[in-house]
Amino acid sequence: MKEINTYDDNLEGGELPDFRAVNPFTVPSDYFEEAAAHIKRVCQLPFVGDDVPLSDSSISPTYFEDLSEQIKLRISLEEILSERKASGFDIPADYFAEAEQQISSAVKLDTLVGTHKENTFQVDSQYFDSLSTRIKERIASESSALENNPEPAKVISIRPWIKYTAAAACLLCVLSIGAYFGQNSDEATSPVVQTAVAETSLSAISDDELVDYIASNNDSDDLHYYVDYIYASDQEQDEDEVRCSELEDKDLEAYIKHML
C-alpha cells in the first residue's frame, strides 16, 4: 500500500511550495534601521558617507578633535599606573632586615614570658589619688621656703683653680726669675737662695699636678721643655741654667712679659 505523502506533491521543477518560502523568524520593529547606527557606536568608528549624522548623541561634536589628546592622556596614565604597580609604596632603607630582627625579638619574648605584658609592679589603690596633692603641696612648700629665704648666691668652688694657679705661678717663677736674675746675680740676691725658696713653695705641689695644669692651660710649644724641667734631675737643671745664662736679657724680658 502506497503511503500518501503530500510533502512533495507540489514540488514541480524542484521548487518549494510558496508557504515554505516565508521567513518564520521575526525581528523587532525598526531593527534594521537602528542596526547600522548601533554597530557604529559599538565600533566607535565613523562611517564616511553614511546617512547617520555625526551629531548623533553618542559622539561628541568635538570627538575627533579631542581624540589625539585623549589618546596621549591615556598613554600617560597607563605609564603612571604601570610604575605604581612596580613600586606604589616606599619603605625605609634596610626595612626587611630590621623587620626580621624585630619579629625575631617579639617571638622570643612571647616564648619566654608570654604574650601578656601586664604591669607586674603594684601600688596602693589610692596612691594616684594622693600623688597629685602631695606634688602640689611640695611645690607650695618649696615656693614659700624660697620666698622666706631667698636663694643664697651660688658658691662656685675655686679650690682646683687655686691649686692650679699656685702651681702655675710657682712654676713660672722658677723658670723665669731663676733664669732672669741668674745673670744679674750679686751676693744679696743669689739665685741659689731664690731657687731654694721657690722649690720650698713648690714642694707642696706634686709634679703630676703641675704637668696636668700646664697641659690643660698652655698651648705653646714650650710644654715639653716645662715637663722636661720638672722631671729633670738636679744636675740637668743646673746645666739648663747654664744654657739660660747664654740668652740675651732683653729676649728673656720680652718672653716673660708675653707669658705673664
Next chain:
Amino acid sequence: MEDDLIIAKFANENTREEAFNLLLKKYQQKIYWHVRRMVIDHDDADDVVQDVFVKVWRNLEKFREDSQLYTWLYRIATNECITFLNKKKQRQHVSLDEEDSSYLSSTLTASSYFNGDVAQMKLQQALLKLPEKQRLVFNMKYFEDLKYEEISEIVGTSVGALKASYHLAVKKIELFFRSND
C-alpha cells in the same frame, strides 16, 4: 586635653594651676610607671616622680615646643632616674662605671609590690643585668609601647642604634632565661 592647650593655659598665670592639674592628671601614671620600672622600689619611685613634677612646674614656662610635651616629660623623668640611680650606687658603694643594675636585685626580690609570676620575675631579673640605658630602651619599647622615633627623642640616640640595642637586649634576656632554667 591636648598638650598644646595645657601649655597655653600654663603660660597664663591665671590658669597656670589648672593647667598643671590637667598635666598631672594626664601624665602622672605614665611617668610613675616609667620611673618605677627603672628604680624598682615604690618609695624611690614616689620620690623621683615628685622631683620630676617639681622640675616640670619650674621649667614648663621655658618649654619650647620644638619637641612633644610628653617626650620632654619622659626626658626629665629619665634624667631624674639616672641621677637617682647614680646616687644609690654611691650610697651602696657600687662603682659608677658598673654597667648593669644588679645592685637593685635585692630591692626587686624584697619588694612587696610585685605580683608577677615566675617568668615575669625572671624577666625583671634579666633586665637588671642589662646596662641602664639598654634597660631604659627595653622598658620604653616593650612595656610602654613607645615608637623608636619617640624613644630617640627622649634618650637622644638614633633610631637605628635603638633598634640594635633592643634586639641585643632580647638576646641577652634569652640567654639569661636559658642559663637560669
